[in-house]
Amino acid sequence: MIVSTSPLDREKIPEYNLTVVAEDLGSPPFRTITQYTIRLTDENDNAPVFSKPVYEVAVVENNAPGAYITTVVARDMDMGSNGKVTYKLADTYFMGSPISTFVSVDPASGSLYALRSFNYEVMKQLELRITASDGGSPPLSGSASVYVRIIDQNDNAPLILQPPLNNGSAEVLLPRDAPTGYIVTRVEARDADEGTNSELSYGLATGEPSVFSVNKVTGNIYLNQVLSHDVDETLSVTVTVSDNGRPALTSTATLHFLIVAGSPPSDRTVYQAGGGDEASAQWDLSVVIIVVLAGSCTLLLLAIILIATTCNRRRRDKSGEDSDSYGEKGTLERGRSHAGTTRCCHSTERRGRCRSVWRRWRSRSGG
Ligand SMILES: [Ca+2]
Ligand SMILES: [Ca+2]
Ligand SMILES: [Ca+2]
Ligand SMILES: [Ca+2]
Structure with missing residues (x-):
């Protein structure tokens, strides 16, 4: 028995080749050799394994329905139907609809197609x-995930x-006395x-274009010049x-600008640089901020220097006083203990005082 x-x-290893030897115990022994091939069924x-756990693909919008997206591949090591792979979309929902209404997968090839x-x-x-x-x-x-970007x-x-358009046009009021740089309106898209x-x-x-200009970033429409009084009742421009x-x-x-009598409302922002940019206004503001900050820093620095100088001077004055008082006492003490020691007297007045002390000491000690 072969086990x-x-x-x-x-x-x-799908196949084994065995050589079986049968031998008797006679003298001399006889033997028979037989070859066996063992094929494993x-x-x-083995479960199918995808080439990647996650597939990432990109599709440009407005694709045609039925457009090819990508192909996924799974391998199965087994044989025959045990290794025959069939692909299927997992039943999930996307934006409230079954995913099968967005894409389809070819069961045999694994190719993915857009359905819409x-x-x-x-x-x-x-x-x-x-x-x-x-x-x-x-x-x-x-299974594998597919992210379609x-x-x-x-x-x-x-x-x-x-402004709200009616058949592609709008009417905007324009005061006749509006100054140059007046923002007539703002187009917003x-x-x-x-x-x-x-x-x-x-x-x-x-x-x-000579009367009006537009800021290409903000869409503000500016008045480039003061309106002359012979100008028509209406002016118009096409904004793109x-x-x-x-x-x-x-x-x-x-x-269509409907010219009305009078000046513009006072709260309407006016930029004198006709057709100018708010950018320049912003730049001016930042310059002002920088100047103010620099000024504050300089003042602070000056204040610190002033305080430091004052403190330093006071400390020097104080130490000067201390050394002066020590000098007098020290002279006295030293004078008493060491006769004839050199004295340190700075001012004429102090020197005079020192001499009188010295004389008094000598007269007392010398007798
Ligand atoms: Ca299998
Ligand atoms: Ca688009
Ligand atoms: Ca197998
Ligand atoms: Ca666009």
Whole structure:
């Protein structure tokens, strides 16, 4: 009887060649040699394994429905139907709808296809899970995640919100006595795209470019000159708003300025530099802040120096007084103990005092 001494694994060694020798105990012995081939039958002991646990792919929005996305691959080490892999989308939901309404997977090849046109403005990415099952009994399965990143396309033109447009135009009141640099109105627009596809710049297309100018960043419309009194009742310009996409998309609005008598309201900000930038105003403000800060720092430094100098002088005065008082006492003490020691007297007055003390001491001690 031939028995195995360890577990056999078809995926490691599918076939064994054995040489069996049968020998009798006679003298001389006779023997028979027979070759055996042992082929292992397969058991479904391997689940399908994906080439990656997570697949990351990118799809440009506005794709055609049915567009190819990517292919996932899972391998199964087993044989025949035990190793035959079938792919399937896991039943998940995305934005309230079954994932199977967004993408489909080819069960045999693992290729993934879009079922609808993706809109970046609605969904930025799609997450799904794919399972791979073998044909064993019972079947084994593995799974992998797929992240589909949607890439933005410049598919939205700027939308002008202010002033509110009616059939692409708006009426704006303009006081006849408005000064140069008066901000007549501000055009405000939004773009649903992202990044450079939504970066907006404002311009003037047609109309009265000598009378009006626009700040290309803020959309402020400035009056370039004081209106002459023979000017018409209405002036108009066409404002363009373009995004920075490739190709760029542009929206336009026609502004009709209705000239009304009088001066502009006093609370309306006026920039004297006609068509000027707020940037220059901001720059002026930052210069003022820098100057104020620098001035404060200088004052603080001067105050510190002044305090330090005063303290130093006081300390010197104090130590001078101390040494003076010590000098007198010291002279006396030393004078008493060591006759004839040299004395240290600084001022004439003090020296005089020292001499009289010295004389008194000598007259007392010398007798
Ligand atoms: Ca197997
Ligand atoms: Ca298998
Ligand atoms: Ca877009
Ligand atoms: Ca855009």
